[in-house]
């Protein structure tokens with residue numbers, strides 16, 4: 001990401017002072033979190049919240065629970081959120097949080113106490129107008145409900161807009177669960193139009209069968225694409241004639257994995273990336289397309305459902321091959337866009353129909369795609385660099401207009 005930032009800043013001719021402002025997080029908080037464990041002993045956890053940039057509005061970004069989470073990672077992810085929010089032009093800056101812990105070894109009670117203590121510890125920088133967290137790795141709707149309740153208890157009123165990704169009954173938004181997959185489907189549709197291709201003649205390989213990959217595949221299947229392969233962490237299934245994705249998802253729900261789906265052959269996840277197809281949707285995890293396999297990728301179009309699935313060196317190889325890549329900060333921004341809708345609905349106290357959410361999401365995704373595409377043509381660069389140019393320019397212009405407070 002640092003490389004993309006530098007290339008884009010250079011193309012924009014951004015002055016060095018502003019570059020330094022945009023590279024540095026606005027605020028970082030590290031907190032010690034004493035928690036009473038079920039065995040009666042006290043354990044002290046470490047938590048982080050980084051607010052990369054709040055010039056365009058409250059910070060937005062998930063909270064992850066993982067044994068190896070660290071300040072550098074949270075810092076990088078918070079900057080990523082700044083650029084993602086700016087690409088889709090939602091009035092948020094970037095933030096990210098994390099707690100070093102292993103949720104698999106913790107009881108629900110321990111997780112609740114940890115979440116509440118973390119929320120209390122970062123209270124001073126939290127709030128609907130300051131910083132609005134969301135779920136991330138190993139956190140979910142329940143975690144957000146605890147954050148919302150703890151914050152509300154402190155401020156003495158129910159404040160649903162302090163987090164997004166909440167359960168529907170606590171002010172969550174309709175359409176949020178499908179939002180990222182829907183954004184993937186919509187950006188793929190827009191990219192195909194530019195390439196003069198049609199869904200029904202398009203073979204798609206999807207990596208990942210979770211919230212982004214699984215739902216993305218279902219929506220694309222509904223639009224008429226031929227999904228020839230989908231994978232999970234255990235391996236991939238493929239059928240050159242196209243998979244019946246609703247049946248695949250039902251099988252996954254029943255058995256917990258894709259393997260064993262009748263009417264499909266099985267292969268490794270790595271091999272699936274190299275299958276003949278027109279579109280590849282990496283929607284699992286980072287660093288999946290590397291200098292080792294980039295040369296063997298057949299797809300003409302890559303839609304980055306996951307964050308950071310393509311390494312810098314693979315990017316260069318694919319660009320040379322003429323592969324179009326719709327970058328993560330655009331392709332998977334459907335999630336943060338509907339999070340923005342959730343925040344808006346909470347603040348209005350008026351909740352939208354699913355149709356309104358989906359229509360508004362479509363408008364934003366199509367406009368953002370067009371904005372990035374126009375930047376790509378103007379600066380004669382990749383879509384990734386174009387997305388960074390667009391977002392950096394949006395944030396920089398806010399600084400120019402607001403001036404620097406002294």
Ligand code: NAD
Nearest residue numbers: 180208209210211212231232233269283284306307332335
């Ligand atoms: P998830 O946990 O719901 O699903 C992940 C899926 O990937 C699972 O099916 C898992 O089995 C599979 N997987 C893991 N490692 C794999 C591998 N090596 N090969 C193939 N499959 C593998 O997660 P998700 O919410 O779908 O997130 C996926 C990616 O999208 C992550 O990079 C995440 O940061 C990013 N993302 C998610 C959202 C969102 O709204 N959920 C928004 C933006 C970005």
